[in-house]
Amino acid sequence: MKEFSFIKEFMKPLSVSDEHVVLGIGDDAAVIRLGENEELVVSTDTQVESRHFPVGADYALVVARAIGCAVSDLAAMGAQPLGFTLSLSCPNLNVELARRIAEGVAMGIERYQTPIIGGDTVQGPFTISVTVMGRVEAGQALRRTGAQDDDDLWVTGTLGGSAAALEEIDNTDIGNLSALDQAYWQPPCRLEFGQGLARGIATSCLDLSDGLAGDVRHILQSSGLGAEIDRGRIPINPLALGRVGRDASFELAFQGGDDYELLFTAPASKRQEVESLSLTSNTPVTRIGRLNLNREILLIVDDGNATICTNSGYGHF
Ligand SMILES: Nc1ncnc2c1ncn2[C@@H]1O[C@H](COP(=O)(O)OP(=O)(O)O)[C@@H](O)[C@H]1O
Ligand SMILES: Cc1ncc(C[n+]2csc(CCOP(=O)(O)OP(=O)(O)O)c2C)c(N)n1
Numbered sequence: 001m002k003e004f005s006f007i008k009e010f011m012k013p014l015s016v017s018d019e020h021v022v023l024g025i026g027d028d029a030a031v032i033r034l035g036e037n038e039e040l041v042v043s044t045d046t047q048v049e050s051r052h053f054p055v056g057a058d059y060a061l062v063v064a065r066a067i068g069c070a071v072s073d074l075a076a077m078g079a080q081p082l083g084f085t086l087s088l089s090c091p092n093l094n095v096e097l098a099r100r101i102a103e104g105v106a107m108g109i110e111r112y113q114t115p116i117i118g119g120d121t122v123q124g125p126f127t128i129s130v131t132v133m134g135r136v137e138a139g140q141a142l143r144r145t146g147a148q149d150d151d152d153l154w155v156t157g158t159l160g161g162s163a164a165a166l167e168e169i170d171n172t173d174i175g176n177l178s179a180l181d182q183a184y185w186q187p188p189c190r191l192e193f194g195q196g197l198a199r200g201i202a203t204s205c206l207d208l209s210d211g212l213a214g215d216v217r218h219i220l221q222s223s224g225l226g227a228e229i230d231r232g233r234i235p236i237n238p239l240a241l242g243r244v245g246r247d248a249s250f251e252l253a254f255q256g257g258d259d260y261e262l263l264f265t266a267p268a269s270k271r272q273e274v275e276s277l278s279l280t281s282n283t284p285v286t287r288i289g290r291l292n293l294n295r296e297i298l299l300i301v302d303d304g305n306a307t308i309c310t311n312s313g314y315g316h317f
């Protein structure tokens with residue numbers, strides 16, 4: 001069974017909204033009402049050795065990246081980070097490993113502007129779980145739902161760099177990462193941009209972890225809409241393009257995953273606001289397509305020819 005069927009069919013029915021739970025299972029994070037004006041945003045993500053990060057990688061890099069991947073869900077909700085907890089499972093623990101973990105935590109705290117507030121430490125296979133908490137003004141959280149017919153589809157940054165780096169990750173020397181390696185090890189985490197989008201600009205938003213081809217479907221499915229994406233507009237990481245060429249880098253950008261950029265929708269009337277937010281937050285942004293009424297169908301337009309995309313991005317199981 002696919003992870004999304006498991007979540008939808010078995011877990012989601014157990015989650016009910018009540019006066020406190022504004023948003024339960026199914027989005028990048030849950031939203032809990034605290035008072036009149038504030039909501040708590042909570043999300044958890046687990047990283048497993050050899051599945052999410054290469055065997056033998058420097059643990060400082062692994063831990064800092066895991067924090068970034070988790071905080072990225074707060075960016076996708078337009079939330080301001082409040083803190084994170086770190087649950088660690090390691091086969092053994094010595095002073096050297098402890099130092100690497102502590103260095104990674106310190107890097108993550110600094111890079112992603114989020115304090116550590118707790119965690120858990122157990123023996124077992126290398127696994128890291130990070131739970132993040134953030135705040136939004138009541139009713140402001142960005143969701144995967146909410147896109148409207150004719151909305152523009154936008155993406156931040158460039159795509160495919162992380163997957164290209166991962167194809168040849170042999171160097172995890174923390175002091176000597178290439179610019180392409182950084183695309184994998186240092187998720188961009190668009191916090192300021194996400195918070196700006198939540199101030200009435202975006203109609204829906206998520207962060208790209210499983211690849212554009214798969215993740216765009218979360219927006220389409222939850223709004224009952226389709227989309228047309230202009231293949232030539234997808235912003236491919238130039239270093240990935242240089243390394244593997246046009247077609248292969250397109251595949252990495254489209255379905256490689258691990259980009260942690262934001263994918264969002266906004267009405268055409270908000271184009272100027274998106275552009276000026278991009279400037280003030282120093283976040284590159286590209287308009288890659290438009291939503292339409294063709295239920296959940298993704299069309300890729302290339303030189304005037306349209307093809308239906310059946311690719312569904314990264315999946316566990
Ligand atoms: N085992 C689980 N039990 C309950 N909820 C889950 C479980 N696994 C995932 N979810 C929920 O399903 C939704 C989608 O999860 P996921 O695809 O991991 O999102 P993301 O890519 O933002 O991390 C989230 O709301 C998440 O909290
Ligand atoms: C060693 C290694 N191989 C392959 C990948 C590619 N990969 C693994 S999981 C994944 C998807 C994102 O992980 P997931 O647990 O689904 O994160 P979430 O969507 O919950 O944020 C990708 C692209 C990787 N990151 N590391």
Ligand SMILES: [Mg+2]
Pocket residue numbers: 044045046
């Ligand atoms: Mg997740």
